[in-house]
Amino acid sequence: MRSFVEAPYPVKLSGWALFKGEPGALEPNAGVLPYDVATPLFSDFAEKYRTVWVPPGSPARYHATETFDFPVGTVLSKTFMYPRGPRTGAPEGSAGNGDRSRRLVETRLLVHAKEGWVSLPYVWDEDGKDATLGLVGTTVPVEWKDARGEVRTLAYEVPNANQCLGCHEHDKRMTPIGLKARHLNKPFAYEPGGENQLARMVRAGVLDRAPADSPHSAVWNQPASGTLEQRARAYLDANCGHCHSPHGPAASTALDLRATADTPRKLGVCKPPVAAGRGSGSTLLYDIVPGKPEESILVYRLKSTDPGVMMPEVGRTLVHEEGVELLSEWVRQMKGSCKD
Ligand code: HEC
Ligand code: HEC
Known part of the structure; x- marks a missing residue:
């Protein structure tokens, strides 16, 4: 060496x-x-x-x-x-x-x-x-x-x-x-x-x-390693947390996807995006809507391969279907709504 x-x-x-x-x-x-x-x-x-x-x-x-x-x-x-x-x-x-x-x-x-x-x-x-x-x-x-x-x-x-x-x-x-x-x-x-x-x-x-x-951390695709919540959080930590942190390149979004984030709001629950428009699918209101992956910007951007929409914005050209499934399932089982 x-x-x-x-x-x-x-x-x-x-x-x-x-x-x-x-x-x-x-x-x-x-x-x-x-x-x-x-x-x-x-x-x-x-x-x-x-x-x-x-x-x-x-x-x-x-x-x-x-x-x-x-x-x-x-x-x-x-x-x-x-x-x-x-x-x-x-x-x-x-x-x-x-x-x-x-x-x-x-x-x-x-x-x-x-x-x-x-x-x-x-x-x-x-x-x-x-x-x-x-x-x-x-x-x-x-x-x-x-x-x-x-x-x-x-x-x-x-x-x-x-x-x-x-x-x-x-x-x-x-x-x-x-x-x-x-x-x-x-x-x-x-x-x-x-x-x-x-x-x-x-x-x-x-x-x-x-x-x-x-x-x-849990292993995202090994159910024996952690609950759905723990595996979804491990996925966000590993795939998003380096940018979505108060110290990272996406600090301006105030979205904190690290394992250490300690409130639902920091993870995007009922949080309006900083920028509306294409990245939010034009009509979606919040990064995460409990129970509704199809209304959640976070899932929408994970599913996309459009360079102006997709997350992460670099490092992939394909959709990680298994990752989309995991995070959709996590959002689906969340309780509550953004209206009250
Ligand atoms: C390379 C850095 C980087 C990575 C990695 C990354 N993002 Fe982002 N993200 C950004 C930037 C910069 C913005 C703000 C500009 C925009 O909305 O496109 C953003 C915006 C967002 C938004 C809108 C947030 C808001 O409240 O305004 C969501 C939701 C999002 N990202 C989800 C994710 C998810 C989920 C992952 C991991 C699967 C991820 N991002 C990984 C850089 C990144
Ligand atoms: C899309 C985001 C992204 C880009 C772009 C990226 N990296 Fe990384 N890199 C990561 C993440 C996340 C890890 C930690 C997880 C892992 O090891 O898989 C990592 C890990 C590494 C590691 C192992 C040590 C460590 O930091 O954990 C090296 C070495 C590395 N990257 C070098 C580079 C170099 C050199 C480039 C540019 C040519 C680069 N990376 C571009 C996200 C990225």
């Missing part, structure tokens, strides 16, 4: 030596720890493989609700890929096992440089052997088989380096999003044995401590 804290950054992903072994096998190098998050961000059905590396002897500082405080030199990576064969139902994050039957698309790095967090998107070469720094964004044709075995195709959109800030912004500065206690407090299938991720991070010197009462 090599870390760079100022420009020029390596033009090839291999310049960081994050991975060893066969090119493209994503086998983490010494000190590079894979992880995943309880409920991920929907990104057009791409599968993701994430790693964290901190300079030896400098663990991140734990925080109960915010992103952990990582030292300068930290390198975080997230690789997007499409399996070529049918999905096996293998847990997310278990991809680093040398499975060659997938199309690697991009590896995004967030590096804690001297000037603050820097975003470096690397786009994989067609042969899957290395990836090249591509700051301008591009589209990559991909193909995969969905859960029903149907072949689906897509012009996958690799964001440009400026778009990263559109989601990763906290009080106007770039920040990591997923490395929070509630997203990480779950088991991970390390090789050879599984372990709680926070505990492993402490043992590996990546994190300074992991209190026994650390919060944890």
Whole structure:
């Protein structure tokens, strides 16, 4: 593993030596720890493989609700890929096992440089052997088989380096999003044995401590992991909360979709939108109307693929039907009305 804290950054992903072994096998190098998050961000059905590396002897500082405080030199990576064969139902994050039957698309790095967090998107070469720094964004044709075995195709959109800030912004500065206690407090299938991720991070010197009462999020599509309410809130937290927070790019909407939001109004219940018009379907009055998903702007925008309407506004081109179903169900069982 090599870390760079100022420009020029390596033009090839291999310049960081994050991975060893066969090119493209994503086998983490010494000190590079894979992880995943309880409920991920929907990104057009791409599968993701994430790693964290901190300079030896400098663990991140734990925080109960915010992103952990990582030292300068930290390198975080997230690789997007499409399996070529049918999905096996293998847990997310278990991809680093040398499975060659997938199309690697991009590896995004967030590096804690001297000037603050820097975003470096690397786009994989067609042969899957290395990836090249591509700051301008591009589209990559991909193909995969969905859960029903149907072949689906897509012009996958690799964001440009400026778009990263559109989601990763906290009080106007770039920040990591997923490395929070509630997203990480779950088991991970390390090789050879599984372990709680926070505990492993402490043992590996990546994190300074992991209190026994650390919060944890539900898994949006696993009913055993939480109630409908908890899973819907986990979905909103992971897919919307980075923008819809008092510190994020959508702060002006006063809609707070983080797990920490503590009133129905902050979540949009009976809240009129800041801007009427297309984004509100022209006739809809509130972000959420209890019992009425079809009258709720939040559901309407989740269902849309119109660039002027859809939420999130970047990061997807397809509708996440399963996510729409979950949030519709959540709104449907809410009691009350907006008239009284
Ligand atoms: C649509 C919103 C969105 C955009 C655009 C986006 N990200 Fe992210 N990113 C997220 C979210 C949400 C997470 C945390 C959840 C996860 O890991 O899936 C994340 C996680 C990451 C991670 C893992 C560490 C962390 O922050 O949790 C890296 C590295 C990363 N993004 C890099 C980038 C780079 C580089 C770009 C621009 C090329 C970018 N991202 C664009 C939303 C976005
Ligand atoms: C990349 C940042 C970003 C992400 C991620 C995002 N939004 Fe938004 N959202 C915005 C911005 C900016 C606005 C205000 C402009 C507009 O209405 O289009 C907005 C407006 C809204 C509104 C209207 C709110 C109001 O009261 O005015 C709703 C509802 C909404 N978003 C729902 C969602 C949901 C649900 C998600 C997650 C599935 C989500 N958004 C994810 C940036 C984002």
